Amino acid sequence: MNKRFSTLLLVLMTISLAGIISVQGYWISDSLQSNEEHFSFNANESLGIVAKKINENEFIRYFYPLKHAIDSIKNKKKYDAACLIKSVNSELNNEAKKVKAPLTNEIKTVMDSIANSLAISDKLQWKHHIGTKDKLDQLATTSSYEYFLYQNLIKEYTSKIPINKRINKNEIEQFLTHELEKRGVKVNFVFSVNENNTNTSVKSEDFHVSSKGMFKTPIFEDEEGKTNLYLVVNFLGKNCFVWSSILSMALLSALLVLIILGTYFYAYKQIISQRKISEIKTDFINNMTHELKTPIATINLALDFMKNEKVADDSDMRKRYLEMIRFENDRIHDQVESVLRISHLERNELLINKGTINFHETIDKAIDHVKHAVDNEKGYIKTHLNALKKSIFASEEHITNVIITILDNAIKYTNESPKIDIITENTKNSIILKVADQGIGMGKYCREKVFDNFFRMPTGNVHNVKGYGLGLSYAKKIIEDHQGKILVKSSKGKGTTLIIQLPLITS
Numbered sequence: 001m002n003k004r005f006s007t008l009l010l011v012l013m014t015i016s017l018a019g020i021i022s023v024q025g026y027w028i029s030d031s032l033q034s035n036e037e038h039f040s041f042n043a044n045e046s047l048g049i050v051a052k053k054i055n056e057n058e059f060i061r062y063f064y065p066l067k068h069a070i071d072s073i074k075n076k077k078k079y080d081a082a083c084l085i086k087s088v089n090s091e092l093n094n095e096a097k098k099v100k101a102p103l104t105n106e107i108k109t110v111m112d113s114i115a116n117s118l119a120i121s122d123k124l125q126w127k128h129h130i131g132t133k134d135k136l137d138q139l140a141t142t143s144s145y146e147y148f149l150y151q152n153l154i155k156e157y158t159s160k161i162p163i164n165k166r167i168n169k170n171e172i173e174q175f176l177t178h179e180l181e182k183r184g185v186k187v188n189f190v191f192s193v194n195e196n197n198t199n200t201s202v203k204s205e206d207f208h209v210s211s212k213g214m215f216k217t218p219i220f221e222d223e224e225g226k227t228n229l230y231l232v233v234n235f236l237g238k239n240c241f242v243w244s245s246i247l248s249m250a251l252l253s254a255l256l257v258l259i260i261l262g263t264y265f266y267a268y269k270q271i272i273s274q275r276k277i278s279e280i281k282t283d284f285i286n287n288m289t290h291e292l293k294t295p296i297a298t299i300n301l302a303l304d305f306m307k308n309e310k311v312a313d314d315s316d317m318r319k320r321y322l323e324m325i326r327f328e329n330d331r332i333h334d335q336v337e338s339v340l341r342i343s344h345l346e347r348n349e350l351l352i353n354k355g356t357i358n359f360h361e362t363i364d365k366a367i368d369h370v371k372h373a374v375d376n377e378k379g380y381i382k383t384h385l386n387a388l389k390k391s392i393f394a395s396e397e398h399i400t401n402v403i404i405t406i407l408d409n410a411i412k413y414t415n416e417s418p419k420i421d422i423i424t425e426n427t428k429n430s431i432i433l434k435v436a437d438q439g440i441g442m443g444k445y446c447r448e449k450v451f452d453n454f455f456r457m458p459t460g461n462v463h464n465v466k467g468y469g470l471g472l473s474y475a476k477k478i479i480e481d482h483q484g485k486i487l488v489k490s491s492k493g494k495g496t497t498l499i500i501q502l503p504l505i506t507s
Helices: 003-077 081-092 101-120 122-142 144-158 169-182 238-307 309-313 315-346 359-376 396-412 444-449 471-481
Strands: 189-195 198-203 214-218 229-235 355-358 380-385 391-394 419-426 430-437 485-490 496-503
Touching: 003 144, 003 169, 003 214, 003 229, 003 238, 169 189, 169 198, 238 309, 238 315, 309 315, 355 359, 355 396, 359 380, 359 391, 359 396, 359 419, 359 430, 391 396, 391 496, 396 419, 396 430, 396 471, 396 496, 444 485, 471 485
Parallel strands: 380 419
Antiparallel strands: 189 198, 189 229, 214 229, 355 391, 419 430, 430 496, 485 496
């Protein structure tokens, strides 16, 4: 895949993904804000109606007993009811100038009697009169002045009564529950009636002040709209309720975003992988071309020399050049075979003929194969064949190739003369082979990649190590085919140890 095109594709995918996530995030945020506003509107509206009902109920609870008492006094004293109420209301405001004290005290006594009666059977009284609100509305319409006087009288009197005797917490809870459910707001709540910003005894048992979800509304306001009493409500389930209407869509949206993210990262991984494969393929072709060109050039040169009359007449020279051609031809054959082996192994087409072999003898054969190269570099291979049990069921050809590959790497990846130690030992049912060198070693990244196809350990700016990066990949597949294990231990500058574990033949 073209590098520029793949980069552009990744940028476009990233921008598209960021756009999708942003749009989804904006939609969820906007929906939450809308739900928050809708909840606040319903909560405030419910509290306002509850406050109104509380005010009305207190008025109703006092109005009918008071009206009945005043009507009785009016019949006995022959006073006009409106004038009587007005005089009492004025006296309570310390403005009594027209009405005699005995009459005022009489109505005050009536009010005290009503208050005491309500305190004894509070629930029954307000429930009994709550159905008469329509009649009260009619009174307010037909005789607004009389209604106003009654209202002022009751407000003036009740303002001096403790709040716990004016209102019932069960009443508040029922009103709130009814109003909220009527608007489809089904949430848990706790409440308190606050006086001068302090909680009173009229509150839920587990009420606590919270920085969020608190709503309040004034109650028992005077003619000027002033009051020091507030109904404060804390909605405990507010967040759950706000999320509930969009939760399914939000989860579906999140699922789709996760799917898109997964697809994106999969595509990203595939693009990077394809780019890497393209680079590996290019590198492999370059290496393969270079590795084949050298022996082919040597063969062509040898053939040209053999055409020379002097060489044609010299049997020793001719033999020497023929050996050179054969050697280079074998090199080409080995290189082609190594590539074909990996190809067949990847497709499970590699024929592996197994039999009983002596592992130590196989090691010796592999050493013989590389001994000349080690001697040329003035290095050494020391063997410590300590394993007493050495018979394994394996392919001698492929196990030999694996050991040769490991030794070949030990020779190539060193800055000095190769120094290699080969150790064998037995475990319970296995034989362990350790090939330790004192070469350049490798870091963590190389240790993790060393068995991958086409991986070649970087050697800086000097490209003096030949190969295709297939050797250890082939070795790993062969060892695993023999039910064995292969691993590497290495540190940069401290050499490398390849460890192979193969099962023994048990009798």
